[in-house]
Amino acid sequence: MIPPSVPDSPFTRERSHWLRVFTIFFPIVFLASTACAEPLAVEEVAEGVFVHTGSHQDTDRENHGDIANIGFVVGDRGVAVVDTGGTARLGQRLREAVRSVTDLPILYVINTHVHPDHIFGNIAFAGDEPEYIGHVQLPRQMAARGDYYLARLNEFIGERQAEGTKVVLPTRTVAIGKPVELDIGGRVLILIAYPQAHTNNDLTVMDLKTGILWAGDLVFMERIPSVDGSIFGWKKVLERLREMKITKVIPGHGPASAPWPVAQDAQSRYFDVLIEGIRPIIQRGGTIPEAVAVVGKGEADKWALFDDYNPGNVTKTFTELEWE
Numbered sequence: 001m002i003p004p005s006v007p008d009s010p011f012t013r014e015r016s017h018w019l020r021v022f023t024i025f026f027p028i029v030f031l032a033s034t035a036c037a038e039p040l041a042v043e044e045v046a047e048g049v050f051v052h053t054g055s056h057q058d059t060d061r062e063n064h065g066d067i068a069n070i071g072f073v074v075g076d077r078g079v080a081v082v083d084t085g086g087t088a089r090l091g092q093r094l095r096e097a098v099r100s101v102t103d104l105p106i107l108y109v110i111n112t113h114v115h116p117d118h119i120f121g122n123i124a125f126a127g128d129e130p131e132y133i134g135h136v137q138l139p140r141q142m143a144a145r146g147d148y149y150l151a152r153l154n155e156f157i158g159e160r161q162a163e164g165t166k167v168v169l170p171t172r173t174v175a176i177g178k179p180v181e182l183d184i185g186g187r188v189l190i191l192i193a194y195p196q197a198h199t200n201n202d203l204t205v206m207d208l209k210t211g212i213l214w215a216g217d218l219v220f221m222e223r224i225p226s227v228d229g230s231i232f233g234w235k236k237v238l239e240r241l242r243e244m245k246i247t248k249v250i251p252g253h254g255p256a257s258a259p260w261p262v263a264q265d266a267q268s269r270y271f272d273v274l275i276e277g278i279r280p281i282i283q284r285g286g287t288i289p290e291a292v293a294v295v296g297k298g299e300a301d302k303w304a305l306f307d308d309y310n311p312g313n314v315t316k317t318f319t320e321l322e323w324e
Ligand SMILES: [Zn+2]
Pocket: 113, 115, 198, 217, 252
């Protein structure tokens, strides 16, 4: 249909000129900026399973939010990305890493939970029109926390490095007790959503072909775990994971992959230290600051970022135990 003609005024001429300039140059500038993205270094931990390891730091101006383990699985039909990094830029670099391995379409972008170091690269895959998949609680958590996470990101790494980063919600969710199967051609991925553990929206990805489990932050190694959900819930989920047939895990933080179930030994020990340290303090009517001052100290040299997260973990566990 031909649109009704618009009277030709200097304003519309001016506007159409800029519209033309914009439509010609914007895609060039955008493509140039994405094409320049240097591929993230990835390691093939099993056939077709690629992992990029983040550093054991909090997001800052040096690491640009590259602090979590993220990656992808390649099937015969297409690619599933698992977590996307802490910024749009990191997402672009992960996408370049995919492209350095295969030209197959990116069918799925899966988020293991809401934490910003795992989700903020989502936007880089928008042009691929994948299904974005997460736990049934993920959309609500992303909506509730997204603006806060974005403000903090800008504060921690500066606006230039954070540029383009925004929250991209799942287009499909996984309910607790209803695993989802994704066939990416020659291999099937099983997505499982868990009750409250590290967060209230933890999801794992099992690659049936290799028996590898993308554990997200249900498994921390080397870097101290942070309890944002429930320590007792988390212990229960680990019990369940120990029963599963898993060859190796890809932890959310730690090495690219590790044998199972020994990968969770240190974390389970730390949880028990917290619970057993805090329980007697509560029984004698002690306070949270008293507990923070003493509990877990024997773990200090066993974990990166211990001083940053142990106080919060003690506080969280204390409040859970008070209700015991
Ligand atoms: Zn996390």
